[in-house]
Amino acid sequence: MRAVFGLVLIVGVALAGGAVMMAKNYISAYQNALAQERANRTDSIPTTEIFVTTQQLKYGERLTKELVRKVRWPSESVPEGAFTTLEALFPPANPGDLRVVLRTMEKNEALLAVKLTNPGQEAGITSRLKPGMRAFAIKVDVHSGVSGFLRPGDNVDVYWTGSVRGGGERGQQEITRLIDTSIELIAVDQSANGDVNGARIARTVTVAVRPEQVASLAQAQSTGRLSLSLVGAGDESVASVIEVNQRSLLGLGEQLAPAPVEQKRVCTIRTRRGAEVVEIPIPCTN
Secondary structure: OHHHHHHHHHHHHHHHHHHHHHHHHHHHHHHHHHHHHHHHHHHHOOEEEEEEEOOOEOOOOEOOHHHEEEEEEEHHHOOOOEOOOHHHHOOOOOOOOOOEEOOOEOOOOEOEHHHEOOOOOOOOHHHHOOOOOEEEEEEOOOOOOHHHOOOOOOEEEEEEEEEEEOOOOOOEEEEEEEEEEEEEEEEEOOEOOOOOOOOOOOOEEEEEEOHHHHHHHHHHHHHOEEEEEEEOOOOOOOOOOOEEEHHHHOOOOOOOOOOOOOOOOOEEEEEEEOOEEEEEEEOOOO
16 A cells, blocks of 8 residues: 555656646746747847936036936937937047036936037027027016016017007007017026926016017017017917007097098189278189
8 A cells, every 4th residue: 555655656746847847848938939039029120329318417517428328229219419429429529528408307318419508518598599590688577577487498479568659630549569479588587497496577588589570679678568478388370460559459449530621612802992902702613
């Protein structure tokens, strides 16, 4: 009886060992196939090495080599302006001229030329002006400055309010007119940093405009009051010509000048009566 029990035990252990070996071989084969499939999939997607940040970077920080690292990025989705070589990011000609961060970047975010200054350039508003554009300052307060919710990078419409000479007998009348649309703010007070939390009442805002717009804004600011209206993000609609005066605001319509009253024509002839000359009315012939 003991011999039979021992034989059964030996057979059971052998079958269990065989099952373990079969499972181990199956798992190993599955893992090898999975690794091979991943390797094949990786090889089928072409990649490009670009530089990303190693930590969060804020506006005004200087970019050093310790703050960047190289990663592999799918070639078909490499962002425009990405840096693919260390020499492009840190030119060897002037190693002391570092780039400055223009926008907040999170960890592992791709470094782009639009988010950095040129080597050795400070993060002032001149770095945010595109070719052909000029910076112009507009005076604002809590009312004209959208209650302090303006940020660098926002777009605004500009309205002018002032008095103009009316025609006829209307004299001076005050109007409000839209004079410029969707102009970009590049600084609020003396700050070009767009990473501001909460409202901040500003005294001046700086906009990026063309030279002819500078002349229009300067004339408007010296002859009346300018008010800003914030344009929504992604709003590409084109505002039409807008002008409002007191009569149109109240729905009174345009004030018309009184029609001229035609005076009756009187024809006379002169005749002498003794020493006196008198005028006698007669019917007009033409």
